[in-house]
Amino acid sequence: MAADFWFGIIALCLTMYVLLDGYDLGIGILLLGEPNRERRRSMIEIVATAWDGNESWIVLLGVSLWGGLPAAYGAMLPALYLPLVIMLFSLIFRGVAIEMVSSSPRTPAVWSFAFGAGSLVAAVAQGFVIGGLLNGVRVERQVFAGGTFDFFAPFSVFTAISTVLVYAVAGAAYLQHKSEGATEHRAAASGRVLLVFAVPFVLITALWTGATAAPLQLHPTARGIAFWLLVVVAVVAAGAAWIGFARGPDSLAFRGVVTAEIAGLVALFVGIAPLVVPPDVTIDSAAAPSGALTFLLIGVGINIPLVFFYNWYAHHVFRGKYRLPAEHRPSGMTPVGAAIRPTKGGDRR
Amino acid sequence: MTSAGPLLAAADLSPDLIAMSRWQFAVTIAFHMTFPAITVGLSVFLAAVYGAYLRTHKPVYLQIFRFWKRIFAVGFALGVVAGTVITFEFGLNWGPFAAATGPILGPIIGMEVVTAFFLEAGFIGVMLYGDGRVRERTMFICCCLVALGTILSTTWILAANSWMQTPAGYRMVNGQFQPTNWWHAIFNPSFPWRFPHMLLAVLISAAFLVAGVGAYYLRAGRSLAFARKTFSWSMGVIAILLPMQLWLGDNVAGYYVGPDQPAKIVAIEGHRVSTQNSYLLFVVPDEKANRNAVEIGVPWLGSAIGAKDLSGKSTTPGADAVKPDLRANVWGSFYGFRMMFYGSMFMFAAAMIAVVLRLRRRLYYAHWFHTFVMWLMPIGVIAIIGGWMTAETGRQPWLVYGQLRTTDGASHLATGTVIATFVGFLLIYLTMLAVWIGYVIRTVRSGPDTLEVPADGR
Structure with missing residues (x-):
């Protein structure tokens, strides 16, 4: 019982990570197709104030899995070693790139490319992680016993492409919501095109899941109904996003994408729970003893509303459209850059 | 699949794989450690500086705050x-x-993530970019919360690491550590010594960085108000904390390493036989033959330092007192310890000279001393890495002392895969280190913002 609750927290962490870091990885992916240097810079600035809070969710996801389902963590990570390490490499590059661009008055081309490429590779790697996991992990007596490239399969190629597309759509929607002028228009246009590819890819991948090591379990009937309802919600929300990209209002596309992502992920959990590491490791077989779970639920669980508050506050302080009011800054200098650059002479207080 | 039954045996894992996994972990954690070693102390420093600004509204404090937050x-x-x-x-x-170890270490690190990691990540945005956007009092609170976060983070991490050194509050069930008493697990026997030791270490490291930058400006005659304030504060902090740290370090050795981990003391001292009363300064270990190919030591000193016996009659235990398969590697522990210890002697010298110069009112004018302190800028971080090498290599062959061997904890990976990722980490981390050092040098060269009201000098 405690383990099931804790699995809910793990699912929450994964969802929060996909929602939050998904949009900023997506903005990085879109940046690769943006020729204009100033617009590239403003895309990075939009990410700069919130990325570390967003990325913290993947750390909490990892630790929650370790503390609550240690046997799953210990078997899953070695199995997904290569894509996970490549993801970590890319996250290092893009994190540092964000700070280096922010703290420089110019926009160094190398760092803005590092941000874009890092985001793309991280998204691809995460797609392979999901695909490799669903495809099944060879576990013998609780220890990973497979090979380095087990994660690579046609199915995981599809999950990788789907992940990139979904993140890019989320990035476009967030950009449309947060920016103005050319950046906003370009985001809306590319969001629409990407959505056309994203929806069929995700649907094909979802149906394909039935043929992996984690076949969808749609019995009893209530479970099947819940699953298909969630799929319908996701598709309808994607339709709303389509309208949002085309006609506005500005926030509609992002709301639509977020709803679709939540519905899609919950459908996945409904479809495969209690399986954690297919084909055999389940919540119960991997769960930590109750002493650990109680401590986690009380200690970590109680702090999660606080974590939500920190995330909300970080977004709240920098709410609204991202603009470039130039009066306090040299031309080309953005708010984030100005805050950590030396401001020679007349400072505002 | 059942949770019962022991874990798959590690008998067939190649020693190369384990060595590569250890090297990768060592490099990645040493690189990681370099940054908290600086930023924990800097966050406390920034909160104190902003607090001083809030009280006095002297512009120099704002100048210090804005400069150091860029490096932070x-x-x-x-x-x-x-x-x-x-x-x-x-x-x-x-x-x-x-x-x-998931049932014990997972929740402890989980607490670190929710109470510290998110706290820092949430408020650092406001601290760095909120200048002029939030009120001064709010800004001060954000600075304090970030500092609190970094200290809480240190606390939890040290609890987890100390538990691996002196495990407590658990029972073994089918090869898994299961918590029986969280109080004992978190406040395990070595934690009360190792936590303050580490906390002072990171504060001192940051103080040496701040002092070094202040010294650079004093020498160059630039931004003098800024330079004097930061140099005086940081050397003052060092003068107070360093003697405490030497006392604490001695107790870490005496109260926990000595009684709980005798093999580590043996490796630190580097003796091979238990009949010597010397203190070894330099060795070239030959582990296979259990001897030192080269060995330079000072007779009598080992008895005086180790056993506090001035008669010279006490001998230091050597590796022959430890079962061969439980011996720790001498390279890491012996030289790690000396990196830390010799480093601390330099730091102690700097602290005492600063006190003398201050009493003689020469602190801001003795340029030879400023040069010395500039060179000492990375010494705190170097000593921390040395201390960590001592603690971790001295713990071998155990991952969890006395309970879980390193060879039984390693993932079953292909050696080539780990070599490839290790090379990747090395290349990326060397690049990042170069980028970081370049950034700090550029920031220091370009100097702090000029004051709105020129206070003094330039």
């Missing part, structure tokens, strides 16, 4: 991304270890 920002970001790597490596390279 990039250092913190590097610490975050390098720390994310560590969280995953526990499972990536040490899967069986993660499965065995």
Whole structure:
């Protein structure tokens, strides 16, 4: 019982990570197709104030899995070693790139490319992680016993492409919501095109899941109904996003994408729970003893509303459209850059 | 699949694989450690400086705050991304270890993430970019929360690491550590000594960085108000904390390493036989033959330092007193310890000279001393890495002391895969280190913002 609750927290962490870091990885992916240097810079600035809070969710996801389902963590990570390490490499590059661009008055081309490429590779790697996991992990007596490239399969190629597309759509929607002028228009246009590819890819991948090591379990009937309802919600929300990209209002596309992502992920959990590491490791077989779970639920669980508050506050302080009011800054200098650059002479207080 | 039954045996794992996984972990954690070693202390320093500004409204404090937060920002970001790597490596390279210790270490690190990691990540945005956007009092509160976060983070991490040194509050069930008493697990026997030791170490490291930059400006005659204030504060902090640290370090050795981990003391001292009363300064170990190919020591001194026996009659235990398969590697512990200890002697000298100069009112004018302090800028970080090498290599062959061997904790990976990722980490981290050092040098060269009201000198 405690383990099931804790699995809910793990699912929450994964969802929060996909929602939050998904949009900023997506903005990085879109940046690769943006020729204009100033617009590239403003895309990075939009990410700069919130990325570390967003990325913290993947750390909490990892630790929650370790503390609550240690046997799953210990078997899953070695199995997904290569894509996970490549993801970590890319996250290092893009994190540092964000700070280096922010703290420089110019926009160094190398760092803005590092941000874009890092985001793309991280998204691809995460797609392979999901695909490799669903495809099944060879576990013998609780220890990973497979090979380095087990994660690579046609199915995981599809999950990788789907992940990139979904993140890019989320990035476009967030950009449309947060920016103005050319950046906003370009985001809306590319969001629409990407959505056309994203929806069929995700649907094909979802149906394909039935043929992996984690076949969808749609019995009893209530479970099947819940699953298909969630799929319908996701598709309808994607339709709303389509309208949002085309006609506005500005926030509609992002709301639509977020709803679709939540519905899609919950459908996945409904479809495969209690399986954690297919084909055999389940919540119960991997769960930590109750002493650990109680401590986690009380200690970590109680702090999660606080974590939500920190995330909300970080977004709240920098709410609204991202603009470039130039009066306090040299031309080309953005708010984030100005805050950590030396401001020679007349400072505002 | 059942949770019962012991973990898969590690008998067929190649020693190369384990060595590569250890090297990768060592490099990634040493790189990660470099940044918290600076940013924990800097966050406390920044909160104190902003507090001083709030009280006095002297512009020099704002100038100090704005300058140091620029260095803090990039250092913190590097610490975050390098720390994310560590969280995953526990499972990536040490899967069986993660499965065995998850019920104890998972919740402890989980507490670190929710109480510290998110607290810092949430308020650092406001601290760095909120100048002029939030009220001064709010700004001060955000600075304090970030500092609190970094200290809480240190606390939890040291609890987890100390538990691996002196495990407590658990029972073994089918090869898994299961919590029986959280109080004993968190406040395990070595934690009360190791936590303050580490906390002072990071504060001192940051103080040496701040002092070094102040010394550079004093020597160059630039931004003098800024330079004097930061140099005086940091050397003052060092003068107070360093003697405390030497006392604490001695107690870490005496109260926990000596009684709980005799093999580590043996490796630190480097003796091979238990009949010598010398203190060894330099050795070239030959582990296979259990001897030192080269050995230079001072007779009598070992008895005086180790046993506090001035008669010279006490001998220091040597490796022959430890079972061969439980001996720790001498390279890491012996030289790690000396890196830390000799480093601390330099730091102690700097602290005492600063006191003398201050009493003689020469602190801001003795340029030879400023040069000395500039060179000491990285000494705190170097000593921390040395101390960490001592603690971790001296713990071998154990991952969890006395309970779980390193060879039984490693993931079953292909050696070539780990070599490839290790090379990748090395290249990326060397690049990042170069970028970071370049950034700090550029920031220091370009100097702090000029004051709105020129206070003095330039």
